[in-house]
Amino acid sequence: MPDYDVIVIGAGLGGLTSGALCSHRGRKTLVLEQGDLVGGCCSTFEKDGYHFDVGASVVEVIGSIVNAMADMGVEVGEVMDLIPCDPIYDYILKDGTRFQFPVSVEETTEVIKKVAPQDAAAWPGFAAYMKEFIAIATDAVFGSPMVTFADVARMFVKHPALLKFGPLFTGSYQDVIFHWFKTEAMRQTAAYQSFYAGLPPELAGGTYALLGYSEHEGVWYPRGGMIKIPEAFQRVGERHGMEVRTGCRVVQVIIREGRVAGVILDDGTEITAPLVISNINAMTLYLDLIGEQYMPRLTRVGIKSYRPSMSVPMVYLGVDYEPELEAHHTLVTLPMEEMDEYWWNVYEKGRLPDRMFGLVCWPTESDPALAPEGHHVVNLILTPGPYRLEGTDWDSEKEALIDRSIQFFTEKAMPGLADHVKIAEISTPLDYERKLLHPEGAIYGLSEETTASLCFRPSARSKFIEGLYLTGASTHPGGGVPAAVASGRIAADLIDRYE
Numbered sequence: 001m002p003d004y005d006v007i008v009i010g011a012g013l014g015g016l017t018s019g020a021l022c023s024h025r026g027r028k029t030l031v032l033e034q035g036d037l038v039g040g041c042c043s044t045f046e047k048d049g050y051h052f053d054v055g056a057s058v059v060e061v062i063g064s065i066v067n068a069m070a071d072m073g074v075e076v077g078e079v080m081d082l083i084p085c086d087p088i089y090d091y092i093l094k095d096g097t098r099f100q101f102p103v104s105v106e107e108t109t110e111v112i113k114k115v116a117p118q119d120a121a122a123w124p125g126f127a128a129y130m131k132e133f134i135a136i137a138t139d140a141v142f143g144s145p146m147v148t149f150a151d152v153a154r155m156f157v158k159h160p161a162l163l164k165f166g167p168l169f170t171g172s173y174q175d176v177i178f179h180w181f182k183t184e185a186m187r188q189t190a191a192y193q194s195f196y197a198g199l200p201p202e203l204a205g206g207t208y209a210l211l212g213y214s215e216h217e218g219v220w221y222p223r224g225g226m227i228k229i230p231e232a233f234q235r236v237g238e239r240h241g242m243e244v245r246t247g248c249r250v251v252q253v254i255i256r257e258g259r260v261a262g263v264i265l266d267d268g269t270e271i272t273a274p275l276v277i278s279n280i281n282a283m284t285l286y287l288d289l290i291g292e293q294y295m296p297r298l299t300r301v302g303i304k305s306y307r308p309s310m311s312v313p314m315v316y317l318g319v320d321y322e323p324e325l326e327a328h329h330t331l332v333t334l335p336m337e338e339m340d341e342y343w344w345n346v347y348e349k350g351r352l353p354d355r356m357f358g359l360v361c362w363p364t365e366s367d368p369a370l371a372p373e374g375h376h377v378v379n380l381i382l383t384p385g386p387y388r389l390e391g392t393d394w395d396s397e398k399e400a401l402i403d404r405s406i407q408f409f410t411e412k413a414m415p416g417l418a419d420h421v422k423i424a425e426i427s428t429p430l431d432y433e434r435k436l437l438h439p440e441g442a443i444y445g446l447s448e449e450t451t452a453s454l455c456f457r458p459s460a461r462s463k464f465i466e467g468l469y470l471t472g473a474s475t476h477p478g479g480g481v482p483a484a485v486a487s488g489r490i491a492a493d494l495i496d497r498y499e
């Protein structure tokens with residue numbers, strides 16, 4: 001008798017979602033997490049009374065969370081307290097212009113009339129177009145497995161209305177934004193968000209342009225920190241018998257006669273199960289934990305052809321004053337062309353970031369209990385950072401980067417910041433690799449070019465190893481909190497269908 005029905009490798013959002021769903025459906029499920037905390041990139045750690053989010057700073061498009069919880073008979077409000085974040089962003093453009101976008105589409109129109117009047121007429125049309133796209137795509141693209149090309153074809157046959165959104169599938173993120181908006185101000189408000197897909201505006205797929213509207217359907221922060229989302233899935237799973245063990249690193253997936261048979265931990269312990277769900281990077285899974293000898297030749301080539309997604313250094317600050325910020329998120333942005341130029345001339349060349357742009361996250365604006373009384377937490381998500389640095393390495397650059405970023409954001413966004421920092425921590429690409437075992441510090445699993453999306457991304461159901469399923473950022477639908485949860489549901493549903 002195997003020890004478990006299902007073993008999940010990794011307690012990220014994808015792993016915990018599929019683990020909870022499998023338990024709810026009567027499967028004896030074990031989740032193995034190498035770290036001390038659950039949640040992976042969507043987690044929260046404590047230091048000296050300050051609670052810092054590891055990576056993800058808000059959640060939006062929460063339909064996948066609602067659906068996964070509903071599958072288990074749970075309403076989201078019963079298991080997590082999602083605090084609305086409104087305004088969505090406080091923008092600081094290159095020339096220093098500063099304004100906020102509220103959640104309301106109508107109120108946003110009023111802001112645009114002041115800061116980018118020539119685009120005020122286009123904005124409601126863009127919002128309506130993306131609203132319609134999201135209504136169809138949430139289930140058709142996001143919630144459906146894309147294992148083979150037939151699944152993609154079926155998506156268009158089942159949802160012919162998607163054809164109307166052809167330019168989103170064929171054009172780049174930048175093409176879509178430039179098509180809709182002509183002013184520099186509007187283009188700058190959307191420039192940084194292409195990196196939520198792990199790519200600069202001219203490389204990210206056009207479908208990601210929905211982000212410019214999706215945030216107007218609501219942005220939330222879970223009371224207690226981002227870890228409250230994975231913890232909610234853990235709690236619901238545990239009600240149905242799911243076991244979660246932290247501090248357990250899986251080093252091998254056991255394969256017998258073309259089928260998974262269990263896993264081996266780094267201390268040599270063998271745990272058996274006929275089903276394994278992997279929530280770790282798909283390249284690590286196939287190349288390190290399984291081994292090339294089990295892979296058909298073409299698959300070997302295919303897996304090696306992926307690139308780990310981009311990484312980004314993040315600075316965590318505990319401060320003893322209330323920063324002069326206007327929103328949970330402040331976006332210090334640049335023209336799209338400069339983001340593209342940064343990507344080609346700095347990121348791709350492995351150079352230490354030579355300029356600053358990025359996101360200031362202020363979680364204590366939403367939940368003051370995350371810092372000691374009178375204190376605040378400010379997290380800085382900086383410019384994308386290449387894993388390999390020309391002529392230096394991340395460990396040598398940490399202190400200087402913390403100092404530079406504090407100085408930059410003091411001048412650009414938060415007067416007085418530099419005088420009020422009580423503690424400062426940083427995660428560099430190297431730290432993400434060490435702490436979460438993400439190769440090259442990849443924050444979205446695999447790079448999300450069109451050629452690595454939908455059925456071109458590693459399949460949620462392995463095509464050559466029976467009983468092996470994938471969830472998380474490196475399978476469809478990709479990176480991000482809602483996508484990881486959606487992938488967890490897809491893996492659990494595929495198990496129901498095939499096992």
Ligand SMILES: Cc1cc2nc3c(=O)[nH]c(=O)nc-3n(C[C@H](O)[C@H](O)[C@H](O)COP(=O)(O)OP(=O)(O)OC[C@H]3O[C@@H](n4cnc5c(N)ncnc54)[C@H](O)[C@@H]3O)c2cc1C
Pocket residue numbers: 009010011012013014015032033034035037038039040041042054055056057058059060248249250251279280281312314381435436437438443444445471472473474478479480481482484
């Ligand atoms: C800086 C940053 C900012 C972000 N901002 C946002 C945001 O605001 N909103 C949003 O929606 N998304 C955001 N994201 C992306 C989002 O957090 C992730 O895409 C999502 O959480 C990934 O979930 P996952 O299921 O792929 O699991 P992961 O988070 O990748 O977790 C995988 C888990 O597997 C564990 N593991 C790895 N190897 C092993 C092994 N061998 N054995 C056992 N366990 C193992 C790891 O320790 C980890 O806990 C951000 C990410 C980062 C890093």
